Amino acid sequence: MAITFDDDLEVFAIYTENTTYAFQLREQRPLHLFWGEGHLLPADLPIDEQVASHRHEESVRVERHKEEFAAAGGYQFGQPSLKVQFEDGVRDLDLRFSSWSSEATTADSETLVVSLRDAHYPVTVQLYYRTYADSDLIDRWTVIDTGVPLTVEAVMSASWYPRGGRGHRLTHLSGRWGAEHRIERLPLTQTRVVLDSRHGVSGHDANPWFAIDEAGAATEETGRVWFGALHWSGNWMITVEQDRWDQVRVTGGYNTFDFQTRLGPGEQHTTPVFTGGFTTGGFGAASRMLHRYHRSRLLPKHWAAQARPVIFNSWEVFWFDINAGQQMRLAELAAQAGAEVFVVDDGWFRGRHDDTAGLGDWEPDPNKFPEGLLPLSREVQRLGMTFGLWVEPEMISRDSDLYRDRPDWTIGFPTREGTEVRNQLVLNLARDDVREWTATWLTRLIRDNEIGYLKWDMNRYITEPGYLGASGQDTRLWIDYVRNLYAVFAQLKETFPSLLIENCCSGGGRADFGLAPYTDLVSRSDNGDALDMLKLHEGYTQAYAPITAGGGIGENPNGINGRIAPLTYRAHAGMLGAFHISVNLTTMRGDEFEKLVELVRVYKSIREIVHFGDLHRVASAWEGPYAVYQYVTPDRDRSVVLAFGQALQFQHIIPAQRLRGLDPDATYDVEGYKPMTGRALMSLGLPLELRGDFDSRLVRIDRVGT
Numbered sequence: 263m264a265i266t267f268d269d270d271l272e273v274f275a276i277y278t279e280n281t282t283y284a285f286q287l288r289e290q291r292p293l294h295l296f297w298g299e300g301h302l303l304p305a306d307l308p309i310d311e312q313v314a315s316h317r318h319e320e321s322v323r324v325e326r327h328k329e330e331f332a333a334a335g336g337y338q339f340g341q342p343s344l345k346v347q348f349e350d351g352v353r354d355l356d357l358r359f360s361s362w363s364s365e366a367t368t369a370d371s372e373t374l375v376v377s378l379r380d381a382h383y384p385v386t387v388q389l390y391y392r393t394y395a396d397s398d399l400i401d402r403w404t405v406i407d408t409g410v411p412l413t414v415e416a417v418m419s420a421s422w423y424p425r426g427g428r429g430h431r432l433t434h435l436s437g438r439w440g441a442e443h444r445i446e447r448l449p450l451t452q453t454r455v456v457l458d459s460r461h462g463v464s465g466h467d468a469n470p471w472f473a474i475d476e477a478g479a480a481t482e483e484t485g486r487v488w489f490g491a492l493h494w495s496g497n498w499m500i501t502v503e504q505d506r507w508d509q510v511r512v513t514g515g516y517n518t519f520d521f522q523t524r525l526g527p528g529e530q531h532t533t534p535v536f537t538g539g540f541t542t543g544g545f546g547a548a549s550r551m552l553h554r555y556h557r558s559r560l561l562p563k564h565w566a567a568q569a570r571p572v573i574f575n576s577w578e579v580f581w582f583d584i585n586a587g588q589q590m591r592l593a594e595l596a597a598q599a600g601a602e603v604f605v606v607d608d609g610w611f612r613g614r615h616d617d618t619a620g621l622g623d624w625e626p627d628p629n630k631f632p633e634g635l636l637p638l639s640r641e642v643q644r645l646g647m648t649f650g651l652w653v654e655p656e657m658i659s660r661d662s663d664l665y666r667d668r669p670d671w672t673i674g675f676p677t678r679e680g681t682e683v684r685n686q687l688v689l690n691l692a693r694d695d696v697r698e699w700t701a702t703w704l705t706r707l708i709r710d711n712e713i714g715y716l717k718w719d720m721n722r723y724i725t726e727p728g729y730l731g732a733s734g735q736d737t738r739l740w741i742d743y744v745r746n747l748y749a750v751f752a753q754l755k756e757t758f759p760s761l762l763i764e765n766c767c768s769g770g771g772r773a774d775f776g777l778a779p780y781t782d783l784v785s786r787s788d789n790g791d792a793l794d795m796l797k798l799h800e801g802y803t804q805a806y807a808p809i810t811a812g813g814g815i816g817e818n819p820n821g822i823n824g825r826i827a828p829l830t831y832r833a834h835a836g837m838l839g840a841f842h843i844s845v846n847l848t849t850m851r852g853d854e855f856e857k858l859v860e861l862v863r864v865y866k867s868i869r870e871i872v873h874f875g876d877l878h879r880v881a882s883a884w885e886g887p888y889a890v891y892q893y894v895t896p897d898r899d900r901s902v903v904l905a906f907g908q909a910l911q912f913q914h915i916i917p918a919q920r921l922r923g924l925d926p927d928a929t930y931d932v933e934g935y936k937p938m939t940g941r942a943l944m945s946l947g948l949p950l951e952l953r954g955d956f957d958s959r960l961v962r963i964d965r966v967g968t
């Protein structure tokens with residue numbers, strides 16, 4: 263890891279563990295040179311001495327410039343990194359290099375700041391680049407300062423330039439409720455592709471992550487992949503452009519939809535971080551790099567190094583129909599099954615009988631919990647579990663005391679009725695008084711009820727994005743809402759460092775790096791169908807660490823597809839991430855219950871490997887009737903393979919699966935097989951004899967000698 267500047271060539275080179283990221287100053291503009299493998303010297307780089315100003319040169323040359331920060335101005339026609347309008351009507355920026363600095367941010371990270379300044383107006387743009395030891399990731403963001411009033415129409419966190427060329431392929435994640443994180447691939451052509459969300463949350467439809475592989479040739483194990491993830495939980499966009507010279511540029515930041523923000527003299531704005539990386543090791547290596555970063559740089563510190571507990575939550579079974587007696591009984595059984603957290607989901611609060619009322623009045627329903635929640639919390643703790651509670655703090659129902667008292671706290675426009683979804687409206691968290699109120703009642707609720715686990719849900723998108731009853735109708739609402747959301751989370755984590763927080767947004771609707779510093783796990787999806795889970799996990803883990811992937815055993819038949827699957831298969835699927843149980847323990851047959859107890863015990867014996875190991879997606883559920891996941895500890899001493907077959911026909915025997923990431927020279931004990939060397943396991947493979955329907959295997963692999 264090093265950041266250098268070559269005075270003669272005016273080249274900045276950022277060296278990560280295995281890559282070089284370089285740009286040069288030409289005519290006071292930072293122009294991108296290279297991002298790829300190897301540590302290249304400035305003299306090795308494709309410096310074009312003929313580079314000319316983008317205002318006075320032959321168009322072909324100018325068009326081929328790769329501006330590190332392409333502000334709208336001059337001969338620029340792509341997605342602008344910054345677009346402003348000055349008070350005098352000028353809508354053109356002419357940013358020139360003014361200075362740079364670099365410093366060690368921590369013992370293992372370094373930051374470069376390159377400052378640009380407009381040739382006429384007192385507007386400064388600082389480009390940040392942060393690198394980390396042991397990683398090929400770079401965090402980038404932008405800070406704007408202005409000395410004059412202006413309107414910002416677009417401001418992006420960063421642009422990335424994968425190597426140009428025809429036939430590159432874009433991989434992205436799309437979906438909807440119950441079907442998040444679906445892997446989509448499309449060839450890049452000379453066009454502009456926009457991945458985005460306008461929902462007020464990062465969204466189910468698209469996830470703020472991308473990968474581009476050279477010539478569409480990468481596999482899970484090999485090939486050049488440029489990838490990145492934006493740390494933002496509201497409206498975002500990632501634009502992928504291939505221009506007339508086959509140059510590829512990826513630009514990410516706030517969505518420009520309904521975006522216009524005014525900055526006054528002396529004001530500053532900092533964009534979200536956009537993390538990017540490059541690998542020659544295919545999609546698998548790209549994911550593992552992001553997983554390590556997610557675990558070691560982003561996750562809240564208290565739980566970062568501890569495996570996630572087993573969670574019981576009765577939502578899938580009883581929905582809103584819960585009460586103290588029933589939850590006490592379930593808690594007893596959940597504890598016997600091996601659960602470590604017992605979560606009371608939606609339906610516990612005053613006014614909530616279905617999904618029509620009460621959001622905002624966060625008091626226990628006296629009919630369901632006549633003595634409040636504390637006796638249940640105490641009982642759960644007496645049983646050796648942590649007490650967890652579901653909340654949906656960003657919502658307000660018309661039929662609530664909160665709405666009757668403070669209708670102006672609702673997001674909406676004064677002349678519009680306001681769309682209700684799930685009979686819910688959204689609280690205007692962009693207001694600081696709402697932020698304070700939210701943090702206050704949550705703090706009280708957590709303290710009074712000895713809550714150790716908070717499931718934070720968000721079940722509707724933002725519509726009519728205005729301030730009811732307050733002055734100003736600024737589109738800053740989109741940004742301020744998310745910033746205040748982060749502020750509430752930060753306050754809760756500061757007050758209760760050991761509080762585990764689950765990020766749920768109708769399942770995985772807000773799975774992103776923006777919330778990662780405040781949330782310990784994510785509801786990957788509401789979809790508890792074991793077969794679907796294999797695909798959901800593959801998509802989720804493109805970017806996000808398995809330790810955060812909440813999911814597990816759901817009801818059987820499962821509501822999503824009506825599918826019936828054996829308990830072992832469902833449990834094995836649940837073991838791919840952070841294990842949850844959501845089944846009716848009161849009606850479970852004795853032998854099934856015993857089996858569940860055993861499966862939870864097995865899970866606990868492997869979860870350290872799953873949560874802190876490297877993930878290798880050995881066979882994809884998207885590609886055939888079986889899927890194989892393998893996790894390996896960083897010291898390569900322990901590994902676990904989880905394999906799943908479904909609808910295997912004609913005596914189909916799946917080929918031996920070549921494992922990965924082991925020490926070739928070590929001998930391993932392979933559960934259920936004879937001992938094998940790492941070399942044999944990775945070359946011959948592991949013969950997994952899956953057959954027919956819903957067949958699954960869990961194979962533990964432990965080093966016994968070198």
Ligand code: DGJ
Pocket residue numbers: 577607608652719721766767768769785788
């Ligand atoms: C959506 C969540 O994803 C579910 O897990 C559950 O908590 C419901 N909301 C409750 O309304």
